[in-house]
Amino acid sequence: MSLRYLTAGETHGPQLTAIIEGLPSNLTLDFEELNFQMHRRQKGHGRGRRMQIEKDTASIVGGVRHGRTTGAPVALIVENKDWTHWTSVMNIEPIEGGDEAKRRVHRPRPGHADLNGGLKYNLKDLRNVLERSSARETAARVACGAMARQLLAAFGIKVAGQVIRIGEIEAPPNQLPVDELIRATEESPVRVVDKETEAKMTAHIDQVKAEGDSIGGIVECIVEGVPIGLGSHVQWDRKLDGRIAQAVVSINAFKGCEIGIGFEAARLRGSQVHDEIAYDEAKGYHRLSNRLGGFEGGMTNGEQIVVRGVMKPIPTLYKPLRSVDIDTKEPFTAQVERSDSCAVPAASVVMENVVAWEVARAFLEKFGGDSVEEIQANLEHYLAQTREY
Ligand SMILES: Cc1cc2nc3c(=O)[nH]c(=O)nc-3n(C[C@H](O)[C@H](O)[C@H](O)COP(=O)(O)O)c2cc1C
Numbered sequence: 001m002s003l004r005y006l007t008a009g010e011t012h013g014p015q016l017t018a019i020i021e022g023l024p025s026n027l028t029l030d031f032e033e034l035n036f037q038m039h040r041r042q043k044g045h046g047r048g049r050r051m052q053i054e055k056d057t058a059s060i061v062g063g064v065r066h067g068r069t070t071g072a073p074v075a076l077i078v079e080n081k082d083w084t085h086w087t088s089v090m091n092i093e094p095i096e097g098g099d100e101a102k103r104r105v106h107r108p109r110p111g112h113a114d115l116n117g118g119l120k121y122n123l124k125d126l127r128n129v130l131e132r133s134s135a136r137e138t139a140a141r142v143a144c145g146a147m148a149r150q151l152l153a154a155f156g157i158k159v160a161g162q163v164i165r166i167g168e169i170e171a172p173p174n175q176l177p178v179d180e181l182i183r184a185t186e187e188s189p190v191r192v193v194d195k196e197t198e199a200k201m202t203a204h205i206d207q208v209k210a211e212g213d214s215i216g217g218i219v220e221c222i223v224e225g226v227p228i229g230l231g232s233h234v235q236w237d238r239k240l241d242g243r244i245a246q247a248v249v250s251i252n253a254f255k256g257c258e259i260g261i262g263f264e265a266a267r268l269r270g271s272q273v274h275d276e277i278a279y280d281e282a283k284g285y286h287r288l289s290n291r292l293g294g295f296e297g298g299m300t301n302g303e304q305i306v307v308r309g310v311m312k313p314i315p316t317l318y319k320p321l322r323s324v325d326i327d328t329k330e331p332f333t334a335q336v337e338r339s340d341s342c343a344v345p346a347a348s349v350v351m352e353n354v355v356a357w358e359v360a361r362a363f364l365e366k367f368g369g370d371s372v373e374e375i376q377a378n379l380e381h382y383l384a385q386t387r388e389y
């Protein structure tokens with residue numbers, strides 16, 4: 001059984017819910033670490049007032065006893081603290097005093113799911129679309145990814161992330177080893193290699209916000225310690241680089257994904273791109289560079305997985321963009337809504353955790369067993385086989 005999850009819940013509803021299936025038994029979960037990932041996703045300069053209301057924690061309500069998975073589906077919830085302000089608008093059953101029409105949305109925002117969702121689902125209150133299209137859902141995805149990350153950690157696989165660009169401000173190339181990068185980005189999700197760039201990014205966000213606008217950026221995720229051969233060349237939907245790209249572009253507002261040097265490969269020659277193969281007793285087969293971001297043929301090659309994602313600017317703007325009212329069909333200029341002006345640092349945490357999920361899924365497909373012990377034995381057997389190869 002492949003590792004899978006589903007999420008449910010609205011941004012202003014009572015909670016988000018997720019069910020994960022396929023986690024092995026006997027995985028010891030570190031709840032503090034899980035909630036630390038939830039906390040990191042709320043941080044970063046440029047977020048709106050909502051993040052002051054929420055204090056995200058994932059409460060596990062199934063599949064775990066005494067801190068260890070049992071092999072049963074893991075169920076979790078993340079409460080929306082903002083729900084108390086929305087009960088009469090969001091109520092599921094009709095109630096006296098409940099006001100469905102209150103805060104009805106009839107003015108679709110360019111760049112958001114509002115209009116497409118309204119037309120597709122024949123919903124005249126666009127709130128029914130935005131409630132689910134909101135990136136609030138990424139809190140549940142991070143909770144699921146954070147568990148996958150703990151599974152990977154149990155087998156020595158580490159995941160780190162960083163912000164590479166915010167609008168016009170680009171960070172210098174990373175020089176830090178993964179352990180230090182993890183420590184650094186845990187202190188601040190914005191790239192902290194140099195405080196000067198971080199300060200410039202912060203000032204840039206403030207300036208864009210003051211102009212009533214929003215800004216996007218680029219984030220990077222690195223996975224280290226991955227065995228050779230996760231994913232497969234034999235079928236399109238088993239290629240792990242392709243699955244990672246799908247997961248990354250599925251994050252709200254993500255418009256592209258690069259593996260390794262990505263788009264830069266278009267202007268370079270083969271000799272400048274492909275990673276030469278070497279062998280020695282200690283390392284076994286390895287590469288003399290890692291421009292292809294750890295993948296050939298949809299399979300990991302044992303080098304670091306390096307993935308970048310690009311996030312467009314936030315669609316909800318204080319500065320009006322042209323749109324059409326669905327009631328009157330008249331043009332209008334946007335009303336001011338509570339919103340983030342930049343969520344790139346938060347999105348970098350989301351990306352780390354969705355990438356961790358895809359790597360964990362492929363890891364279980366290769367070494368899958370029903371318990372951590374069975375997986376460990378399968379992994380050891382495979383590593384011995386590749387050492388002798
Ligand atoms: C962490 C995070 C926070 C976001 N915050 C907002 C926000 O406050 N306002 C907004 O309009 N969009 C926000 N977005 C982006 C929208 O959710 C996204 O643009 C929308 O769902 C439409 O999907 P698409 O951009 O992928 O096409 C955020 C995205 C992420 C990842």
Ligand SMILES: C=C(O[C@@H]1CC(C(=O)O)=C[C@@H](OP(=O)(O)O)[C@H]1O)C(=O)O
Nearest residue numbers: 048050133134135136139252338339340
């Ligand atoms: C709630 C989160 O992000 C939200 C994502 C979002 C959107 O349109 O995507 C819009 C905003 O929601 P609200 O209108 O309630 O302020 C963000 O705060 C979160 O990240 O937890």
